[in-house]
Every structure is written in structure tokens, then in C-alpha cells.
Amino acid sequence: MAERTWYDVSPSAARLTGSLRDIGYDFTTAVADIVDNSVAAGATRVEILIEHDGADSRVFITDDGSGMSAQGLLEALRFGTRRSYGRGELGRYGLGLKTASLSQCRVLTVVSRNSRNAVRVSARSLDLDLIEEWDQWVIVDPTNTEPSAKRARQWLSEGTGTVVIWEVLDRVLPEKKPEGGWARRRLDTLATRAAEHLGMVFHRFIEGVEGRPQLVITVNGQKVAAWDPFARQEPATQELPLQRFEVESAGIVGQVVLRRFVLPARDKFSEPAEFERLSGPLNWNRQQGLYVYRANRLVQWGGWAGIRGIDEHTKLARASVEFDTDLDTTFNINVAKMRVTLPAQLKNLIEPAVNELCMMADDAYRKTSRTPASPVPAELAAPPEVRAATHAAVSAGLALRMAAMQADQWQAWERIEAIIREQSPDVAELLGLNA
Incomplete structure (x- = not known):
């Protein structure tokens, strides 16, 4: 076989990093992707601090996980890290830390400590302005005098962990008047939305997952509450029998678990406020449907994935579809880990179970609609x-x-x-x- 002439054509660092900023994150999903790394590091506590300080506003995401060495930190900041991911790890493409962070800011700094016995803290930064100026894949060591990195080092003085810092928040704050009241209110709003989003996608970790410590998440000092879409704490919630399915793709046979729930109607909830809280970010009608979990992390919710349509009469029906990371290719999970595609094979398998769930939800809804909201005169009953x-x-x-x-x-x-x-x-x- 004749030898081929080959050429090493490295991509333009400036152009590619600019393109990767638009991979599809918003503020809440970007924060959640960083928390994925904390979960993978075995963290029991994740603290998110969103500080308004005009053009110097910043975001800190701090955990008490296993941390990284100096070499591990360099590898973590590589676009497309060479490290492999084991079964059950939330990472996949080796892009999340960088793409999620830089979708919101121009300077990403990571400070980490991985030894309990020795106070060795490593810090590295990705600066988009520097990458664009040099057009090279450069990572720099921030000086010990830089205020944000200095604060992070102090936080890590008591044990292992990692601090992710976002600065120059050009995708978050307006270019003009970042010190104004509108900018402050925007950060307050984003903090509230982030807490709600994290409480939903990580609700199983907050409630406690078998085999790992319970996770505590705080946003600006406020503890994040878990949002269980299936209202399992409500006595009137109905749970149908669990079903398991085997799905095969590319020679890999994986297991998918389907759990089905009929939530209580308004008058069956323990408190009216709980009914409103369980309506979710999309409200009852659009919140019905399938909730897809990857390694216990919620990645997609609402709708029936083409199996059936949204219906007012089935708004109390919700079901979880659960798979592990060995089926990532089968479910075609995207880089941001917030969208999947249910394989046609699985849709056919779960369709009868979904129809049964919706019939029971329809019956529960109609029973409620037939119940008078107020007493009816005897002569009309x-x-x-x-x-x-x-x-x-x-x-x-x-x-x-x-x-x-x-x-x-x-x-x-x-x-x-x-x-x-x-x-x-x-x-x-x-x-x-x-x-």
C-alpha cells in the first residue's frame, strides 16, 4: 500500500472557541453542567455565588469534591479532554466545563485542591481575549494577587474541592451600564431561575441516591429544594407497576426503566400551594409526559416524544424513562446534556404502558371534573x-x-x-x- 502524504491542520483557536460559545446553553443549563462535574467528583456540597459588581460581576461555583492536581486541571481545560469516562459518570464529550462556562463569560478560572494532607492549590485560566489575540490554545496561571483566585484559594484552605469562576460576563450583563439597577435585577432573576432549575434536574441527588452521599446545593446562601415531578410525597399519588425494557444498539444491550405516576387532582393535593408548585416551569398541560433521566440526572421533560399528543384530560400523567451512560449513543444525547432522542425501538416497547397510564390519568381527571366545586342544591343533585x-x-x-x-x-x-x-x-x- 502506497504511503499517503498527510498534513497537520490545527483549527484556528480564535474562530473555534468563538463558535463553541453558541452551542445551546442558557445561564441555568450552563450552571447545571458545572454542577455535573461536582457530582462526578463526589461532592456533598455545591455553593453557587452570583455577585453583582458592575463590569466586575462574577459567578463562583464551589464544591467539596475530590479536586484535581495541576496536571489534571490542565487536562480538564483542554477542549475535548483525553480522559475517559466510566459508566455512570455525568460527563461525556470532554467539553462541558469549557463550553458551558464560555457561553456566559470571557474568562474562566478553575482553582482546585486534591490533597487533604498538603495544602497544594492549583489555578488555571482560559481567557478568550488572549486566545483571540494569539490564536492559540493557551491556558494561563492566574497570579496569586488576582482577587477572585485569591478568594478561591482561601476557601480551599480547609479541604479538597474545586472553585469555578466566571468573569467578564458579556453574555449575561449588558455592555452598557452593567452597574445599573437593571443588571442587578437580572442577576437576581437568574439566581432564582438557577435554583429552580437545579432543584429539578438534580432532585434525586438532593433527596439522596443509593451509593452516594446526599447533595446540598445553595444559591447565594439559600438552600435549593428538590422538585420531584412525580409528587411521591402526596398520599393521593398513584404509582403503576415498574417496567423494564432491554434496548440494543451497536452491539450494546442496555436496560431502560419506566416508572409511571398519576398525580392527584387539585382537590386531592394536601395543600393548594403544593398543587401550584408541582405544576412545574411549563405548567400542568405541557409538564405532562416523559421525564428522561441519565444516570439519575434529569435531562429532558414534558411531552410524549411523539407517542401521543398533549391533552388536557391527561395532564396528571407523568412517567420517568431512566437509562445509564452506556446507552448514550442510543439516546443520541447532545453536548449540553439537555436533549435526547428516544429510539424508535423503545417507543414501540413503551407505547402500551404509556397509553395505560394516560387512560388512568384521564379517568382521574374526569372524576374530579364530575365533582362539584361547591355544594349543589338538593333539588338539582x-x-x-x-x-x-x-x-x-x-x-x-x-x-x-x-x-x-x-x-x-x-x-x-x-x-x-x-x-x-x-x-x-x-x-x-x-x-x-x-x-
Whole structure:
């Protein structure tokens, strides 16, 4: 075989780093990506400090994890780190620390300590202005007199951990009047949103995951509360039997776990405030659907991934789809770790279980809608025997749907439903088939 002539064509550092700033992060998802690294380092506490100081405003993300050596820190700041990731680690592409940080700031500094016995603290910085000026992949050692790095070193004087510092927040604050009231209010708003987002995507770690210590996250000194989308603390929440599926891709066979929940209707919640809190950032209708977890970290939520459409009558239905990092390729997870694609094979496997969940949620919703919000005069109320017959009819309709699904005759049942709705609308209404 003839030898080929080859050429080493390194990419322009200035152009490529500029392009990577627009990979798809917003402030909250960028902070969450940094917290991923803290979780991977075994941290039990992550403290996020968002400080307004005009053009010198900054963000600190501090953890008490295992930390990094000087060489490990250099490798961590490499675009596309050469280190490999084990099963269950939240990292994947070796880009998150850099792309997440630089999507929000122009100067990224990381200060770390990995020895409890020796106070050896390492610090390195990525400065976009310097990279653009030299057009080289350069990392610098910040001087010990730089205020932010100096503060980080002091915080690490008591033990191991890492401090990530964002400075020159050009994607966060306005170029004009960064010292103004609008800029201060914006940082306050971002702090609130970050706390809500972290409480959602890391809720399992905050509540406690088997095999690792419970995680405490604070934002500007306030402890982040876990947001469990399935309201498992509510007595009226219904949980359907857990299901497991095997998915094969590229010679890898992995397991996917499906957990299904019917959340209580408004009048069944323990407190009205809890009903509002559980509505979530997208509110009840759009918050229904599948919640996809990768190694216990929530990466995508809401909607039914094309299996069925959003429906007011099924807004109480939520289900978790859980997989480990060995199936990353199968789920086509993106660099920001906030979007996945459910494989067609899995959609076909879980469709009957999803339909069963939605039927039960539909029934729970209709029972609530049939319950008067206020007392009805006796002369207008239906007799008890009529109410009992109506409930029995709706239960019969639900039982017929479930039987068709269990008999693997769902498509035939859908045709039967359509005929009943067309030819006998009163019967369809009585059986609760007008979903």
C-alpha cells in the first residue's frame, strides 16, 4: 500500500472557541453542567455565588469534591479532554466545563485542591481575549494577587474541592451600564431561575441516591429544594407497576426503566400551594409526559416524544424513562446534556404502558371534573343511584380500553371507539370515550 502524504491542520483557536460559545446553553443549563462535574467528583456540597459588581460581576461555583492536581486541571481545560469516562459518570464529550462556562463569560478560572494532607492549590485560566489575540490554545496561571483566585484559594484552605469562576460576563450583563439597577435585577432573576432549575434536574441527588452521599446545593446562601415531578410525597399519588425494557444498539444491550405516576387532582393535593408548585416551569398541560433521566440526572421533560399528543384530560400523567451512560449513543444525547432522542425501538416497547397510564390519568381527571366545586342544591343533585350508575359506566369504559390494550388489540379498539362516538354519541359520553 502506497504511503499517503498527510498534513497537520490545527483549527484556528480564535474562530473555534468563538463558535463553541453558541452551542445551546442558557445561564441555568450552563450552571447545571458545572454542577455535573461536582457530582462526578463526589461532592456533598455545591455553593453557587452570583455577585453583582458592575463590569466586575462574577459567578463562583464551589464544591467539596475530590479536586484535581495541576496536571489534571490542565487536562480538564483542554477542549475535548483525553480522559475517559466510566459508566455512570455525568460527563461525556470532554467539553462541558469549557463550553458551558464560555457561553456566559470571557474568562474562566478553575482553582482546585486534591490533597487533604498538603495544602497544594492549583489555578488555571482560559481567557478568550488572549486566545483571540494569539490564536492559540493557551491556558494561563492566574497570579496569586488576582482577587477572585485569591478568594478561591482561601476557601480551599480547609479541604479538597474545586472553585469555578466566571468573569467578564458579556453574555449575561449588558455592555452598557452593567452597574445599573437593571443588571442587578437580572442577576437576581437568574439566581432564582438557577435554583429552580437545579432543584429539578438534580432532585434525586438532593433527596439522596443509593451509593452516594446526599447533595446540598445553595444559591447565594439559600438552600435549593428538590422538585420531584412525580409528587411521591402526596398520599393521593398513584404509582403503576415498574417496567423494564432491554434496548440494543451497536452491539450494546442496555436496560431502560419506566416508572409511571398519576398525580392527584387539585382537590386531592394536601395543600393548594403544593398543587401550584408541582405544576412545574411549563405548567400542568405541557409538564405532562416523559421525564428522561441519565444516570439519575434529569435531562429532558414534558411531552410524549411523539407517542401521543398533549391533552388536557391527561395532564396528571407523568412517567420517568431512566437509562445509564452506556446507552448514550442510543439516546443520541447532545453536548449540553439537555436533549435526547428516544429510539424508535423503545417507543414501540413503551407505547402500551404509556397509553395505560394516560387512560388512568384521564379517568382521574374526569372524576374530579364530575365533582362539584361547591355544594349543589338538593333539588338539582342527581339521585345516588344515578351517580353510581354513571361512575360504573365510566369504569366499564376504562376497563374495556385496558382489556383491548392487554389483548394487543389497541388499533382495533380505536376503530370501535370511533364507530361508537359517531353512531352512538350518548353511549360514548356515558362510557367516557370522548377523550
